[in-house]
Amino acid sequence: APLVVARDVVKEYRSGDETLRALKGVDLEIRPGEFVAVVGPSGSGKSTLLNVLGLLDVPTSGRVELDGTAVADLSIAERTRLRRETVGFVFQSFHLVPTLTATENVMLPRLAGSDTSGAFDRADGLLESVGLDDRTDHYPDQLSGGQRQRVAVARSLVNDPRLLLADEPTGNLDQATGRQVLDEFAGIADDGVAIVAVTHDEQVTRFADRVVTIVDGRIDVNAGDDSEPDAD
Numbered sequence: 001a002p003l004v005v006a007r008d009v010v011k012e013y014r015s016g017d018e019t020l021r022a023l024k025g026v027d028l029e030i031r032p033g034e035f036v037a038v039v040g041p042s043g044s045g046k047s048t049l050l051n052v053l054g055l056l057d058v059p060t061s062g063r064v065e066l067d068g069t070a071v072a073d074l075s076i077a078e079r080t081r082l083r084r085e086t087v088g089f090v091f092q093s094f095h096l097v098p099t100l101t102a103t104e105n106v107m108l109p110r111l112a113g114s115d116t117s118g119a120f121d122r123a124d125g126l127l128e129s130v131g132l133d134d135r136t137d138h139y140p141d142q143l144s145g146g147q148r149q150r151v152a153v154a155r156s157l158v159n160d161p162r163l164l165l166a167d168e169p170t171g172n173l174d175q176a177t178g179r180q181v182l183d184e185f186a187g188i189a190d191d192g193v194a195i196v197a198v199t200h201d202e203q204v205t206r207f208a209d210r211v212v213t214i215v216d217g218r219i220d221v222n223a224g225d226d227s228e229p230d231a232d
């Protein structure tokens with residue numbers, strides 16, 4: 001069964017009298033262990049799609065199912081709970097807390113949940129898996145861009161997500177460091193985690209199982225997996 005199902009998803013943003021239709025009817029299914037790259041021009045709706053799939057935002061109409069649960073049937077509290085239990089996020093701007101060490105940053109999402117036991121060891125284990133075992137006590141401003149990105153990847157995994165959503169996960173990285181992050185993603189996908197990454201990086205689209213192209217709020221079914229990702 002698919003982990004994520006989107007059916008005719010429409011997302012509108014309203015400001016005053018203006019309505020902007022960011023998603024105009026998106027259909028998508030993502031299976032466990034699948035690595036999907038989402039490409040398309042700036043403003044086409046890629047971030048909006050990630051937010052909807054990750055339960056950070058609700059569609060205006062259409063249906064989203066996560067792990068067999070129809071999201072529209074949930075209360076806000078239930079939706080937050082399902083998101084915390086199921087989804088990990090890697091944002092482009094990292095969102096690391098400057099006053100916390102790498103280990104503490106990775107532990108943070110775990111502390112919001114009910115099971116905080118073993119959080120410290122789990123965080124250090126994840127930092128080791130992204131090659132940062134010698135940087136656990138460093139603060140974000142003592143880390144390079146690539147190292148910070150890898151801390152963000154480690155943090156996204158601390159609650160054992162079934163779905164990992166990433167916005168330009170290699171955006172600020174050189175090719176070799178980007179490759180390390182992708183190798184980490186490959187290992188996660190092998191464990192059955194579905195990954196959806198918004199990207200402009202050809203290294204990512206070559207690596208992905210499937211490339212989904214969004215143009216003007218719709219999936220462009222004519223853009224085959226072999227198409228070049230659009231540059232902004």
Ligand code: ADP
Binds near residue numbers: 022040041046047
């Ligand atoms: P992409 O990630 O492909 O650049 P976005 O999903 O960020 O595209 O944006 C799609 C469209 O929705 C754009 O026109 C953008 O300006 C608009 N948009 C995105 N977020 C909001 C918001 N919170 N309020 C109003 N409009 C928004």
Ligand code: ADP
Binds near residue numbers: 141144145146147177
């Ligand atoms: P990368 O090749 O991953 O971008 P850098 O060349 O930027 O790494 O950094 C090399 C080393 O210097 C890293 O191990 C990092 O921990 C350390 N470093 C980078 N910036 C700082 C800083 N502002 N303060 C202390 N150490 C730093």
